[in-house]
Amino acid sequence: MKTKDIYLETSKPNKSKNSLLAIFTIALVSFFMFVNIQTTSAHCDSYDGPVIQDAEQALATNNVDLVYKWISAEQVKEATDLFKKTYNLKNSDKEVYEIVKTHFFETLVRLHRETEGAPYTGLKPAGSTKPIIYLSDKAIKDNDVDELLGKLNNHIASVVKEKYNKVAALNKTKNESAEKGREFVSAYVDYTHTLEAIENILVHQGGEQGAEKASGHNH
Numbered sequence: 001m002k003t004k005d006i007y008l009e010t011s012k013p014n015k016s017k018n019s020l021l022a023i024f025t026i027a028l029v030s031f032f033m034f035v036n037i038q039t040t041s042a043h044c045d046s047y048d049g050p051v052i053q054d055a056e057q058a059l060a061t062n063n064v065d066l067v068y069k070w071i072s073a074e075q076v077k078e079a080t081d082l083f084k085k086t087y088n089l090k091n092s093d094k095e096v097y098e099i100v101k102t103h104f105f106e107t108l109v110r111l112h113r114e115t116e117g118a119p120y121t122g123l124k125p126a127g128s129t130k131p132i133i134y135l136s137d138k139a140i141k142d143n144d145v146d147e148l149l150g151k152l153n154n155h156i157a158s159v160v161k162e163k164y165n166k167v168a169a170l171n172k173t174k175n176e177s178a179e180k181g182r183e184f185v186s187a188y189v190d191y192t193h194t195l196e197a198i199e200n201i202l203v204h205q206g207g208e209q210g211a212e213k214a215s216g217h218n219h
Contacts, residue, residue: 044070045109046124050137052105059101062087070112082107156198163191 058066064083086104110120139148167187174184
């Protein structure tokens with residue numbers, strides 16, 4: 001699906017932008033819950049995420065360079081010092097080593113989160129990542145984005161079609177009574193807001209001015 005195919009001459013995004021994004025997010029979450037994808041690959045703060053995977057590999061091979069990609073140059077010394085302390089305890093008491101290793105993982109993830117401008121909220125268990133991250137990681141691992149795009153495109157089409165069918169049916173009876181009119185308006189708002197949310201996520205990443213430039217319209 002090309003982004004230009006979903007352009008609509010809708011009103012300029014306003015204070016309801018966050019709620020619109022939430023609508024689409026809910027739609028995506030419901031999709032991934034429906035297909036019941038198991039999250040075997042995770043995000044940066046989980047035990048099966050790429051940061052800790054690299055940290056495990058670094059300790060297994062005594063190669064701290066493997067984790068440098070996740071942190072800034074200014075953070076290298078702190079990470080390296082702790083890595084050396086952890087590695088030196090590898091053949092000591094197992095309980096002590098596990099405690100120090102966990103501290104190393106926590107520190108590394110905290111430092112990485114700092115580079116993202118995000119707070120550290122603790123290590124997450126394996127399998128705790130949202131399915132969308134599983135699919136995005138799988139696309140990179142397999143060097144094939146088609147599965148990810150296919151699932152997203154199919155679900156977006158399904159959501160839009162369902163909401164369209166509802167509003168189209170209510171459009172035929174909207175003037176029969178105030179009650180039926182309000183039912184139509186509710187469905188219409190849900191339908192158009194969903195489309196706006198999709199457009200905001202896929203197109204409006206440069207703010208309102210970027211959106212106007214991309215769509216070619218002055219709303």
